[in-house]
Amino acid sequence: MDTYRRVFVESWTAPLLSRPNPLRRSGFDMDLLVERIEREAQDVVSLTLRAPAGDRLPQWSPGSHLDLILPSGRQRQYSLCGDPGDRTGYRIAVRRIAAGGGGSIEVHERVRAGDHVRVRGPRNAFSLVDAPSYLFIAAGIGITPILPMVTAAGARGRLVYLGRTRASMPFLNELPADAEIRPDDEYGVPDVAALMARAEPGAAVYVCGPPPVLAAAQECMFTLNPTGSLHAERFSAAPVVGGRDFDLTLARTGKTLRVGADETALAAIRRELPDAVYSCQQGFCGTCKTRVLSGAVDHRDRLLPDSQRHDQMLTCVSRAVGDSLVLDL
Structure with missing residues (x-):
């Protein structure tokens, strides 16, 4: 479930399924210093980026991402997964995808602490709406945009974190004490509908992960919680619908x-x-x-x-x- 690249946001809000209309901001173009790189899980590293002169960075909100321009010229988008209140640095996390487009491999194999990288942003197309309560379902590297949201939601939020194994799931040591961690090798394939049923009436449900998880969430959301809203972020391109040669x-x-x-x-x-x-x-x-x-x-x-x-x-x-x-x- 982790062999998916981050791409785009789709949001569904009950009771009407409206066309996604993400907010695009030009953000800022910045040359930042890779201060450190840390291993967070199997095939996952985090990069902490800072301004070379130590200047304060532009503020951001949970759900924001950066465009990272790599030395090869490839441009990829990664969620900010640190503390929005910390203006001294940005943190992103990248899972190595062997069969991907080469961006994650370049991060893992070529980018080093001390390097300078070009970034654009922050931009937010996956913003945290105000709601009486929240259910967060993160799968694998999908924890990255969800992690700051869980912190911001505080007592109003509940997190369910899915993954293949605990070793493959980053940031386990940063989760709230009441987070439910459900790796497949311990709990089996997740029943997304059963997890979605835990949302309180009127809750905002945030789901981030691979297409099967998102599709299952979309299918059951408005039957289970017609007064709530569903906000989901994809890690792979949606299939072409209604195409012709x-x-x-x-x-x-x-x-x-x-x-x-x-x-x-x-x-x-x-x-x-x-x-x-x-x-x-x-x-x-x-x-x-x-x-x-x-x-x-x-x-x-x-x-x-x-x-x-x-x-x-x-x-x-x-x-x-x-x-x-x-x-x-």
Whole structure:
């Protein structure tokens, strides 16, 4: 359940399932010093980042993340999992994903204490709403955005923490005393519906983890707690829905690619251009924004303003309306 990359936020609020509308802020561009790197669990390290001159960093709220620009040029997003009241440093945690896009491997194998890294943010698209009570369900590395929320919620919050094994679950020593820790090798595969049923009426339920956990939470939430709200954060790109095949021409190379009905334009582009930049894969961050030279776009992002939709697209989610597109690539 931990082989998923952080990408985007989807929120559902009872009783109406509305289209996700995450808040995007430009944040700040900063060069920060990697003060220390610590092993937090199996294949998980935390990085503490500080301003080189010791300046106070921009404030942030629970649920915020940073865009980390790696030495290779890869850009990835990681939740802030430290203390929002500590303006002297930021902490992020990264799980090594051997079969991922290379970002986590680069963090684990190339980034060292004393290095300088470029970051953008903080931004928050997973904010903690005000509610009479909270149920937090974190799975694996999904504890990272949840941990500051649990602290902020105090006595109003209850945490259930899922994982493969205790050895794979970071920050066990930082959890509140009443947190329920449920590794699979001790408790078996979690019954998400049973866990969701513990939420009090009107509670805000926060779920962060892999797609099966999120799908199970979404399926049962409004039957179990119609007066509550569900807020969930994904670690993998959602499957393509309602797609159709189309041709994608890369104008700079003259190469025409066939985009399958069940794949993204970005996936097709990366077959030809493996170094094509991307980050969130959910139409949120804008890293893969590309100029459109010809063709109509089925925009599926949550970022581009109307003024840019006639000649720009986010290749991670958007597609052709017709049979073809020509991109400035």
